[in-house]
Amino acid sequence: MMDSWLSEERDAHVLGLLRVAFATLLLSLTLRLLRELSLGPYFGDVFHMPLLPESLVPTRQVYGLLLGCQALGCVLALLGVLARPALLLAALCGLYGFFCDRLQYHNNRYELLLLTFLVSLTPCDRSFCLFGSSRPGTAPRWAARLVGAQLAIVYLASSLGKLADADWRNGAVLLPRFALGQPFVAHYISTSVAGLLAAPWFAHAAAVAAISSELFLALGLWFPATRALCLWLGVMFHVGIELTARVELFSYTMLSGYLAFVTPELRERSVSWNARSQAGQLLGWLCSRLDFLARFRHEQVDGQATLMVARDRSGLAHSGLSAWRELARATPLLFPLWLPLRVLTWGERQERN
Amino acid sequence: MAPFARAAFVVAFFGLELAGIAWGQRAPDHVLGFQMFNETSRLTIHLFREVERNRKRVLLPVADGRWKAPDANGKLRDYAWQDRVRYSPLDVLEKSVHARYGLAGQLFHLQAALDDVVRHIPDDESTRALVAKVDTMKNGAPGPQLQLRAEKP
Numbered sequence: 001m002m003d004s005w006l007s008e009e010r011d012a013h014v015l016g017l018l019r020v021a022f023a024t025l026l027l028s029l030t031l032r033l034l035r036e037l038s039l040g041p042y043f044g045d046v047f048h049m050p051l052l053p054e055s056l057v058p059t060r061q062v063y064g065l066l067l068g069c070q071a072l073g074c075v076l077a078l079l080g081v082l083a084r085p086a087l088l089l090a091a092l093c094g095l096y097g098f099f100c101d102r103l104q105y106h107n108n109r110y111e112l113l114l115l116t117f118l119v120s121l122t123p124c125d126r127s128f129c130l131f132g133s134s135r136p137g138t139a140p141r142w143a144a145r146l147v148g149a150q151l152a153i154v155y156l157a158s159s160l161g162k163l164a165d166a167d168w169r170n171g172a173v174l175l176p177r178f179a180l181g182q183p184f185v186a187h188y189i190s191t192s193v194a195g196l197l198a199a200p201w202f203a204h205a206a207a208v209a210a211i212s213s214e215l216f217l218a219l220g221l222w223f224p225a226t227r228a229l230c231l232w233l234g235v236m237f238h239v240g241i242e243l244t245a246r247v248e249l250f251s252y253t254m255l256s257g258y259l260a261f262v263t264p265e266l267r268e269r270s271v272s273w274n275a276r277s278q279a280g281q282l283l284g285w286l287c288s289r290l291d292f293l294a295r296f297r298h299e300q301v302d303g304q305a306t307l308m309v310a311r312d313r314s315g316l317a318h319s320g321l322s323a324w325r326e327l328a329r330a331t332p333l334l335f336p337l338w339l340p341l342r343v344l345t346w347g348e349r350q351e352r353n
Numbered sequence: 354m355a356p357f358a359r360a361a362f363v364v365a366f367f368g369l370e371l372a373g374i375a376w377g378q379r380a381p382d383h384v385l386g387f388q389m390f391n392e393t394s395r396l397t398i399h400l401f402r403e404v405e406r407n408r409k410r411v412l413l414p415v416a417d418g419r420w421k422a423p424d425a426n427g428k429l430r431d432y433a434w435q436d437r438v439r440y441s442p443l444d445v446l447e448k449s450v451h452a453r454y455g456l457a458g459q460l461f462h463l464q465a466a467l468d469d470v471v472r473h474i475p476d477d478e479s480t481r482a483l484v485a486k487v488d489t490m491k492n493g494a495p496g497p498q499l500q501l502r503a504e505k506p
Contacts, residue, residue, distance in 0.1 A: 006356045006363075040439065047437045047469040049462065051384070103440045103462065105384045105454075114370070142359050149367070157374050157387035165391070167492045176393040176493035245390070 005145065010264035012139040014293055015119075016127030018147070019083055021256035022116045025249050026090055027074035029109060033097070034067050048101040057100045066093045077120075080129025084120050091117035108250035111154055115257055118146045147260035152218045154254070159214035168211070171203030178203055181244065213237050221261055228329060231258055232339045239336075266294040269330060270311045271323075275300035280307055287327065295330035321345050382458030392455040395490040398446050398463065400434055403482040403502075412484055418446050422477040430476060437473055438466045449490070456491050460499065463487065467503035474505070481505055
């Protein structure tokens with residue numbers, strides 16, 4: 001099993017998007033570090049705590065050069081020029097700078113650098129290239145599994161750390177955080193909801209939910225039966241974190257990493273729109289634009305009885321809300337709608353074509 | 354890359370990372386440990402200089418982190434805690450601030466900051482040590498006031 005896992009070759013199209021996402025995220029971090037360097041003192045000239053020996057901490061000029069190389073690597077990777085070596089260079093420069101001062105340690109930055117390093121080992125240079133032609137087809141995909149494993153490790157380490165901490169388990173860590181949000185909730189939502197945020201039982205329940213979610217995310221992503229639910233939960237989890245806490249690029253990093261769990265094969269589903277309806281034409285065009293993971297074959301059918309018919313991987317045809325559910329399941333920007341639609345269509349019988 | 358080399362890479366990469374996580378779980382600041390939102394703690398740092406008065410050591414509060422002290426020639430020089438310590442939250446004195454990555458982590462960093470600053474004030478002839486008294490609050494519950502100290506070399 002391990003051998004087949006290490007030597008499997010599958011379509012590499014989606015990995016190009018993974019490269020674009022991580023090059024963009026790392027470029028954003030690099031620009032921030034360059035701005036900090038230009039506006040303030042260099043960390044090596046003031047109080048700092050290197051993880052490497054002090055003699056390996058670069059001078060201000062060398063550090064600036066490293067950041068420059070890092071930014072250049074990101075830009076080249078983004079454009080698709082020498083994409084893999086450029087991304088690898090950017091990740092290595094970033095990791096070196098990162099280990100030069102533990103005071104600048106942020107989980108999200110460390111995770112971003114590790115994931116970028118792993119993405120550079122995947123065949124991520126075969127698609128989404130602004131310069132040079134795409135090379136569609138299969139390629140070794142073992143490193144993409146490592147990207148997934150890296151996500152799982154973060155969820156697992158975080159959840160086990162919380163599980164081992166009595167203050168976390170009983171809600172003592174969350175309660176003061178909720179208290180900070182109380183005035184906002186009281187002002188914009190309702191005082192009764194704000195009262196809920198002050199209740200220790202609510203903080204305890206939220207802590208149990210957070211730990212369970214992280215554990216589920218660490219394990220559930222690996223099983224086809226739970227993957228979609230897990231991805232949906234992960235999207236909600238990170239959107240929630242993004243809205244309520246300042247976590248730099250953490251949410252974007254983890255959500256981008258979810259691309260490693262996308263089934264590599266392309267256009268195994270289809271969606272057909274009623275070509276006679278203006279709405280069908282417009283929505284068909286829009287959905288084909290939103291389908292950047294190339295999940296669907298897009299068709300316009302003359303005289304189709306319903307606005308839209310979606311066929312899943314097994315060829316089952318879905319219409320009405322079920323069709324929208326199938327569309328949401330495989331279209332990233334519509335994915336948050338998938339679970340509500342799944343619940344609404346729970347009892348519907350699927351019509352075999 | 355041959356499958357054997359891939360397997361070796363996987364073992365080396367994740368072995369190193371997991372070792373880092375295990376080390377980070379025990380490190381006071383949980384560096385490399387992926388401990389997200391591990392605490393909701395706060396600290397207030399009160400900084401003091403320890404000087405000699407009538408052969409006794411006394412603590413003088415350092416307002417806003419700034420003080421004046423004579424050098425070997427008796428000339429008064431200006432010093433500031435924030436000249437060396439630019440790191441948030443340790444650059445904020447006399448004000449309650451969030452202890453990022455936990456109280457233990459920030460106390461660990463504060464001790465290192467005190468050690469660093471006393472090493473960088475060789476011209477200050479009057480300061481014998483820097484002392485930080487720290488009011489703590491761990492996960493919403495008030496904790497003890499702790500005292501950290503760094504003797505000038």
